[in-house]
Amino acid sequence: ACSHGILAISIELYKKGASTSSVIAFLLASPWANLPITILLFGFFGVKAVFIVLSALVIAMVTGLIYQVLERKGMIECNHCTMGEDKAVLTNFSIIADVKKRFRNYKFTAKNNIEVIKGVFKGSWSLSKMVMWWLLIGMLMASFARAYIPEHLFMTYMGPTFLGLLVTLFFATIIEVCSEGSSPLAFEIFRQTGAFGNxxxxxxxxxxxxxxxxxxxxxxxxxxxxxxxxxxxxxxxxILGYLFNNLL
Incomplete structure (x- = not known):
């Protein structure tokens, strides 16, 4: 799902009982660590996409841990936390046992298998429509930037410098585009400037x-x-953007 879809899921997870720290970690990691976006990033950046995915996971984990500290200190809201700890819910729950149980209970009949296949295709089509719409917007914006913004402006204001990092941060903040849409724009920045960190x-x-x-x-x-x-x-x-510009 795109970042806005992930946001909706995150809020629902919170309403279902997830802690604030867990929701924030999920919100930061999922837009870049899900399969469709990972494939998209590899298509644009090649092997360097690994650094984007891994860095997103690291930032998500570090931020989640910091949020846990803030929860314990009462510095952020957490309706589902008591004294900084998650309320005990299904403490004896096992994902593996649950999967085995569901597998045993599933009846492998022609009717059920057809319904499963239909569900997979329906879900895939729904996801494709959501992804392709934002991807198209991003590609149009990237094409506009390539056609009408001179290359020297990219190098001057969005190059591998500290000013370039800040300018990129500014545009990332004000441009309201989903994760699929931002990927082509990010690649255009990389193509024009060679600044992977940006x-x-x-x-x-x-x-x-x-x-x-x-x-x-x-x-x-x-x-x-x-x-x-x-x-x-x-x-x-x-910090990671600066390191990427200087080390990659």
């Missing part, structure tokens, strides 16, 4: 500073939980 910042900061995302977190979880998101994530993103 592309990473454009992708990751687009999720971490998305005002729709922050607004929904604020209205569904709490204002403090929403405000801490860019405070914690943006420094990590800038």
């Amino acid at each position: 592309s990473f910042i454009f992708l990751m900061a687009g999720v971490a500073t998305d005002y729709t995302e922050i607004g929904l977190i604020g209205s569904n979880i709490g204002k403090k939980a929403a405000l801490w998101l860019p405070v914690i994530t943006v420094p990590q993103i800038l």
